[in-house]
Amino acid sequence: xxxxxxxxxxxxxxxxxxxxxxxxxxxxxxxxxxxxxxxxxxxxxxxxxxxxxxxxxxxxxxxxxxxxxxxxxxxxxxxxxxxxxxxxxxxxxxxxxxxxxxxxxxxxxxxxxxxxxxxxxxxxxxxxxxxxxxxxxxxxxxxxxxxxxxxxxxxxxxxxxxxxxxxxxxxxxxxxxxxxxxxxxxxxxxxxxxxxxxxxxxxxxxxxxxxxxxxxxxxxxxxxxxxxxxxxxxxxxxxxxxxxxxxxxxxxxxxxxxxxxxxxxxxxxxxxxxxxxxxxxxxxxxxxxxxxxxxxxxxxxxxxxxxxxxxxxxxxxxxxxxxxxxxxxxxxxxxxxxxxxxxxxxxxxxxxxx
Numbered sequence: 599x600x601x602x603x604x605x606x607x608x609x610x611x612x613x614x615x616x617x618x619x620x621x622x623x624x625x626x627x628x629x630x631x632x633x634x635x636x637x638x639x640x641x642x643x644x645x646x647x648x649x650x651x652x653x654x655x656x657x658x659x660x661x662x663x664x665x666x667x668x669x670x671x672x673x674x675x676x677x678x679x680x681x682x683x684x685x686x687x688x689x690x691x692x693x694x695x696x697x698x699x700x701x702x703x704x705x706x707x708x709x710x711x712x713x714x715x716x717x718x719x720x721x722x723x724x725x726x727x728x729x730x731x732x733x734x735x736x737x738x739x740x741x742x743x744x745x746x747x748x749x750x751x752x753x754x755x756x757x758x759x760x761x762x763x764x765x766x767x768x769x770x771x772x773x774x775x776x777x778x779x780x781x782x783x784x785x786x787x788x789x790x791x792x793x794x795x796x797x798x799x800x801x802x803x804x805x806x807x808x809x810x811x812x813x814x815x816x817x818x819x820x821x822x823x824x825x826x827x828x829x830x831x832x833x834x835x836x837x838x839x840x841x842x843x844x845x846x847x848x849x850x851x852x853x854x855x856x857x858x859x860x861x862x863x864x865x866x867x868x869x870x871x872x873x874x875x876x877x878x879x880x881x882x883x884x885x886x887x888x889x890x891x892x893x894x895x896x897x898x899x900x901x902x903x904x905x906x907x908x909x910x911x912x913x914x915x916x917x918x919x920x921x922x923x924x925x926x927x928x929x930x931x932x933x934x935x936x937x938x939x940x941x942x943x944x945x946x947x948x949x950x951x952x
């Protein structure tokens with residue numbers, strides 16, 4: 599079987615070596631030695647000054663909305679994983695959708711201002727497939743209207759924009775370290791914030807509001823990552839160069855073998871250094887997509903309709919019409935992409951898609 603992705607498993611002995619440290623320390627959670635070491639190494643790898651790693655990639659969005667959303671309207675994209683919209687609704691805020699750019703597939707910054715009302719508190723934008731939004735335009739709008747900016751950067755590990763980590767932008771940025779991501783801790787995530795006062799609130803919010811063992815700064819939740827998850831991250835991180843290079847080779851092979859007369863790739867934002875996180879193609883129609891998917895499935899190849907459906911159509915949203923997002927969601931297919939996907943497999947997949 600060829601799935602849409604495969605989790606990277608580090609050599610077992612390298613993971614065991616990290617687990618032995620846990621057994622020696624007899625410390626499983628509450629920011630132990632391995633968690634602190636992983637945060638330090640991630641700062642170095644990503645060239646950033648702040649990071650708080652968490653137990654999954656959704657709870658950082660929830661914390662961001664709890665601190666910045668204030669129960670208001672959140673301008674957001676309909677083209678993202680469901681967690682983006684679900685977190686908004688879960689935190690008792692209201693998603694207000696803005697349609698997407700037909701080439702970049704990120705939120706269309708030219709349509710944001712028309713969606714702003716007196717109840718708007720934040721812009722929550724997704725760097726789709728690791729492709730940066732129009733950061734300058736979004737942050738200019740936010741400054742003009744006194745709004746906060748949260749970036750869902752779940753797919754963005756290692757992405758840079760204008761020479762800086764993508765996590766350096768926005769009031770808060772978040773990432774996923776889920777097993778399907780380029781860098782992973784099995785299950786996990788991270789939250790990034792440059793403002794010291796806000797970073798302090800994020801820190802206590804992720805640990806039940808604790809200020810020491812007996813006092814509390816304020817409301818909090820449990821977003822702490824365990825030493826077991828950190829052990830996986832410490833074992834995976836040294837392999838990032840080969841992971842990125844291996845994925846790049848697959849992407850370049852698809853680029854050579856596919857026929858782009860009838861399908862389209864997404865356009866990567868200028869000044870971005872991409873991480874080869876996904877290989878989405880836009881088919882001519884939903885019928886063409888379903889035909890290709892069926893033919894691939896018959897050969898035990900499983901691409902994914904990612905992202906589908908457009909989030910403005912799910913039951914707990916207001917059903918605002920988003921024609922570009924709905925059209926793209928109906929035609930987009932992510933092809934298998936992972937390190938060591940064989941050349942023969944790439945040729946077979948490309949032939950069927952053609």
